[in-house]
Amino acid sequence: MNVARRMVRWGQRKSPWILHFNTGACNACDIEIIATLTPRFDLERFGVLLKGTPRHCDIMACSGPVTRQIESRLVRIYEQVPEPKLVVAVGSCATSGGVFNGLYNVKSGIDQVIPVAAYIPGCPASPQAIIDGFAKLLKTLEVGK
Amino acid sequence: MTVGTAVVNILVFPGFLFLVALGLAGEFVDRKLYARFQNRQGPPWFQPVADVLKLFGKEDVIPEEADRTTFNLAPVFALAAVVAASLYIPLWSATSLFPFDGDLIVVLYLLLIPTVCFFLGGWYSRSVFATLGAVRAITQVFAYEIPLFVALLAPSLLANSWSISKIAAYYAAHPWLWLVNLIGFGVALVSLLGKLERVPFDTPEAETEIVAGSFTEYSGRRLAFFRLAINCEAIVGASLIAAVFLPFGLGLAPWLGFLVYLGKVLLILGILALLRTLFARLRIDQMIDFCWKVVAPIAFLQVLINLVVRELI
Numbered sequence: 001m002n003v004a005r006r007m008v009r010w011g012q013r014k015s016p017w018i019l020h021f022n023t024g025a026c027n028a029c030d031i032e033i034i035a036t037l038t039p040r041f042d043l044e045r046f047g048v049l050l051k052g053t054p055r056h057c058d059i060m061a062c063s064g065p066v067t068r069q070i071e072s073r074l075v076r077i078y079e080q081v082p083e084p085k086l087v088v089a090v091g092s093c094a095t096s097g098g099v100f101n102g103l104y105n106v107k108s109g110i111d112q113v114i115p116v117a118a119y120i121p122g123c124p125a126s127p128q129a130i131i132d133g134f135a136k137l138l139k140t141l142e143v144g145k
Numbered sequence: 146m147t148v149g150t151a152v153v154n155i156l157v158f159p160g161f162l163f164l165v166a167l168g169l170a171g172e173f174v175d176r177k178l179y180a181r182f183q184n185r186q187g188p189p190w191f192q193p194v195a196d197v198l199k200l201f202g203k204e205d206v207i208p209e210e211a212d213r214t215t216f217n218l219a220p221v222f223a224l225a226a227v228v229a230a231s232l233y234i235p236l237w238s239a240t241s242l243f244p245f246d247g248d249l250i251v252v253l254y255l256l257l258i259p260t261v262c263f264f265l266g267g268w269y270s271r272s273v274f275a276t277l278g279a280v281r282a283i284t285q286v287f288a289y290e291i292p293l294f295v296a297l298l299a300p301s302l303l304a305n306s307w308s309i310s311k312i313a314a315y316y317a318a319h320p321w322l323w324l325v326n327l328i329g330f331g332v333a334l335v336s337l338l339g340k341l342e343r344v345p346f347d348t349p350e351a352e353t354e355i356v357a358g359s360f361t362e363y364s365g366r367r368l369a370f371f372r373l374a375i376n377c378e379a380i381v382g383a384s385l386i387a388a389v390f391l392p393f394g395l396g397l398a399p400w401l402g403f404l405v406y407l408g409k410v411l412l413i414l415g416i417l418a419l420l421r422t423l424f425a426r427l428r429i430d431q432m433i434d435f436c437w438k439v440v441a442p443i444a445f446l447q448v449l450i451n452l453v454v455r456e457l458i
Contacts, residue, residue: 008201010195011194011195011197011198011199011200012199012202015196015198039183039184040185042180044180044187044188045185045187045188047189047192047195047196050352051352051357052353052361053361055357055363055364056357056364056368058203080206082364083204084204
């Protein structure tokens with residue numbers, strides 16, 4: 001791996017910008033994601049910034065089982081994110097469908113629709129769990145792993 | 146000055162590369178101070194470098210609807226204009242690299258080009274959010290640009306020159322006269338907040354309303370250029386204000402003068418970060434009201450004071 005590529009990989013590891021997308025959650029996980037980004041938990045220590053537009057983001061934090069209505073939107077938002085991109089499923093519903101698993105109006109989990117890089121379980125996932133999940137995901141991006 | 150040294154001066158030191166390095170350091174200082182004011186840890190020192198490297202490595206998406214030429218050129222033009230402006234500002238020596246009479250006006254116009262590029266880039270993205278941000282950016286120009294011009298031209302009334310180097314030399318020769326311009330210094334700082342689209346004047350890129358304003362459709366390399374342009378603009382704007390309003394330490398040894406210059410820029414960046422922490426975002430109409438009804442009259446008051454002082458001395 002040459003030097004330029006190494007430097008870009010290092011940049012990707014140190015500067016993950018997040019897009020928060022609710023794929024039909026009950027709002028509990030969304031509150032926890034927002035809480036994680038407040039000064040109390042200070043995710044900017046890891047270079048994380050919340051971005052409003054998919055064009056700027058590197059990591060999509062999705063919460064909720066994918067409802068039938070939001071499925072096509074999720075795919076469309078995912079395709080708008082420039083490469084390289086990662087998806088994190090936050091909460092039990094996003095991971096497996098949770099209590100909604102098997103219902104006629106929802107898919108069971110984000111990975112039924114788009115590829116997911118990390119799963120953060122919890123109902124709702126606590127800020128500590130979310131920070132831990134992000135830190136572990138960023139660790140997998142290290143060169144040689 | 147030979148062509149070789151001129152090229153080195155423009156591209157490396159104290160031109161493009163030096164300015165970019167200083168701009169990235171400035172962004173770190175701003176974000177770290179902002180974080181400390183909010184009682185949190187804040188980003189590590191290499192954060193702006195990591196952001197830029199990552200953006201250079203990302204895929205570059207151009208929307209199908211967008212006008213390709215303008216969309217591509219706007220970020221480059223914004224950065225180029227800022228770097229060009231830096232060549233006419235005396236940083237730590239008594240004169241700038243290429244001084245001439247009237248360079249103050251040229252610098253002010255060069256610093257206007259990035260805002261016009263934000264407008265053009267946003268407008269030709271053909272996205273609703275970007276268009277709204279672009280219109281707000283160009284509306285805001287009319288509010289802060291007049292006070293900025295008036296505030297920066299007021300000191301030149303006393304110095305009787307439109308050359309930044311001569312203004313700096315005049316105030317260095319007349320110590321304590323810079324105290325007359327303190328009101329103008331405040332006005333220039335407020336206008337610089339508007340120029341850099343920082344809180345409380347960040348309506349053009351208000352992320353809670355219009356996602357990222359003009360930059361909504363920008364990704365990868367072009368977004369990195371825009372970020373670099375804004376970072377460098379902060380440094381160039383701070384240097385300009387420092388050169389006009391804080392004329393100390395110009396005759397010192399180069400390294401000492403350089404330290405004094407860094408101190409002045411740090412002071413201005415610190416004040417900007419403090420203002421960013423203290424205030425919430427103004428609506429676009431409140432911003433224009435504030436600039437025209439409060440800031441502009443104060444700037445004209447500064448001109449009046451300078452005219453009176455000029456008669457007295």
